[in-house]
Amino acid sequence: MKIITDLKWMEADFIEASKFFEKTEDLEVLHAHSEDGNLLTDVIKIGEKEYRYQKEISYKDDIEKKRYVKRYAKLSLYKSLCEYLDQKLVWGALTGIRPVKYAYTIGENWREKMSEEMLVDESKLDIISRIIDEQKPIFTSAKDGCDLFVSIPFCPSRCLYCSFLSNEIGKEKQLDGYIDALVKEIESVKPLLKNLRSVYVGGGTPVSLPLNLLEKVLKAIGKVDCEYTVEAGRPDCIERQTLELLKKYGVTRICINPQTFNDKTLKIIGRKHTAQDIFDKYELSKEFGFSINMDLIAGLNGESFDDFKYSVDTAISLNPDNITVHTLSLKKGSKLKETTERLAEGEIAKMIDYSVYKLINSGYNPYYMYRQKYMAGNLENTGYTKKGKACVYNVDVMEEITDNVACGANGVSKKLFMEENRIERYGAPKDIKTYIEKVDKIIEDKNKFFLTTT
Ligand SMILES: C[S@@+](CC[C@H](N)C(=O)[O-])C[C@H]1O[C@@H](n2cnc3c(N)ncnc32)[C@H](O)[C@@H]1O
Ligand code: SF4
Structure with missing residues (x-):
């Protein structure tokens, strides 16, 4: 599926969200995004068909606004593909590898939000709910x-x-x-x-x-x-x-x-x-x-x-x-x-x-x-x-x-900065020979990473 979007930074997410539809031929999907104050508009064209979605948002800063723009653009793409291909995905428009972590990030209303804003199927929300309890x-x-x-x-x-x-x-x-x-x-x-x-x-x-x-x-x-x-x-x-x-x-x-x-x-x-x-x-x-x-x-x-x-x-x-x-x-x-x-x-x-x-x-x-x-x-x-x-x-x-x-080789260390909601990573080389050669430097860097990263 070839996707052309006027939001270049969306391309990877678009492809991720769309590639699981069972389709036989390649589709050219055009996407345009515009903003009028707090009103976001996404227009998606697939073949001769055009789909238009609008969403009114409120946000506290530019980072939050960018997050909403991204979220609703992806949702619009997902909805248009569902209509065009007459098919739904159980995870809806949710991409990323950690659905449960995402639910924790949303907080109390995670279930409603993941259902309404990501169109995740109830059966998957039930599993997330059980996982959170366990x-x-x-x-x-x-x-x-x-x-x-x-x-x-x-x-x-x-x-x-x-x-x-x-x-x-x-x-x-x-x-x-x-x-x-x-x-x-x-x-x-x-x-x-x-x-x-x-x-x-x-x-x-x-x-x-x-x-x-x-x-x-x-x-x-x-x-x-x-x-x-x-x-x-x-x-x-x-x-x-x-x-x-x-x-x-x-x-x-x-x-x-x-x-x-x-x-x-x-x-x-x-x-x-x-x-x-x-x-x-x-x-x-x-x-x-x-x-x-x-x-x-x-x-x-x-x-x-x-x-x-x-x-x-x-x-x-x-x-x-x-x-x-x-x-x-x-x-x-x-x-x-x-x-x-x-x-x-x-x-x-x-x-x-x-x-x-x-x-x-x-x-x-x-x-x-x-x-x-x-x-x-x-x-x-x-x-x-x-x-x-x-x-x-x-x-x-x-x-x-x-x-x-x-x-060890390919080990990825992580340090959490809870208050800032941020994680720093330090990755060791995958290659065995390189790992052996560089182990002293890795030890030095990793100690610095854990003791001084701010
Ligand atoms: C790190 S692997 C190591 C497991 C161990 N060496 C073994 O083979 O039993 C952990 C697990 O990932 C799963 N796994 C590995 N490659 C996979 C793939 N391509 N698709 C799905 N699961 C995979 C397998 O179930 C595997 O047991
Ligand atoms: S190649 Fe190794 S790590 Fe991968 S599944 Fe087989 S035994 Fe496990």
Whole structure:
């Protein structure tokens, strides 16, 4: 869809808001915006049809005015496309990755505003409402707290759908060098960790590290008195000794991620493990008393509604504390997209609806949610939890309510300035070699970032 707008700064948002409509041909959409005092007018032309929307606004300063101009222009575009294409989106004109954070930002009337001004469907507003309730204890205790993230961007092999930074561990020549640099960085941030609420060792697949290197990382983190997650991830990397090591160093929560329980799909997506491996490693992990999360993906190539239903039902039958349901998000030109048939987006929406219904009726409540670019059906990822078992780290990160001290390649640290409603970020290089070379400078910069950013 080609969009021409007289508000150049709107282009990216326009494209984001419009690209999920199921349309077969490219549309040329013209947009013009004008203001007469407090009256905003947006005129949108699609083919021979012209749509005109007006809105009276009141605002306290230019920043607020710009926000309204943007919001109503996007809404106008969305409404005109709905009419022209005779189609609606469940998230309406809402773009951005954090719908729940957006609701918090609006405040008390979030439900009415998101319904009236963004045309978000009631079913999604119900989920946001449940999430806000479930998050309450974590949300209210967040003030002045921080979380630690440790990045292990290595995996035994690359899954074909994966959108995360991951390097094949067997081909990595500088693994020891990376771990030494990482350990140095972890040690250096310890004085910054005041009111530590959670630790998350993620990736990648941290447990794909040889045990001696994994132990170096766990030792550097040391004893913590809070939630401590290691993204064990792939069952083909989990052995009894791995779990013993995690337990020894005080890890409290691990992820064992099926993605799907169908062997045919596991082959298609390049997971290199079977459904039976998931059952076996889950049983083994339970012996150690970890809180366990399982990730699933809706819309995987080659899967029908019944395949996905089977995965949701099977995950529930295993009774983990958390289940996270992702919607497949494939970038243009991704290997998986090119090689196998994808489902119609309406089918994926049916899958997500089923997961919401089934999980809620099986004692799992949604507790965090985010959206990504290129998501099938413009849907969402949602984490579900058993009562009182919500992962603090996920809530803190998603709602951006605490500082995040991130160590390792591609780690993005965040510092909050609550009063000014502002967040500063510091990103480490993605490339392993660059990270190792620059670690001393990263340590110096990050200390400055946390101690002196104003
Ligand atoms: C950081 S990844 C690491 C997980 C771990 N290495 C594993 O594979 O089990 C976290 C989760 O993101 C999800 N994910 C990764 N790529 C995705 C994609 N393209 N679309 C949807 N979900 C994706 C998967 O469910 C995955 O378990
Ligand atoms: S193992 Fe996990 S992080 Fe690694 S490629 Fe697969 S999905 Fe991505």
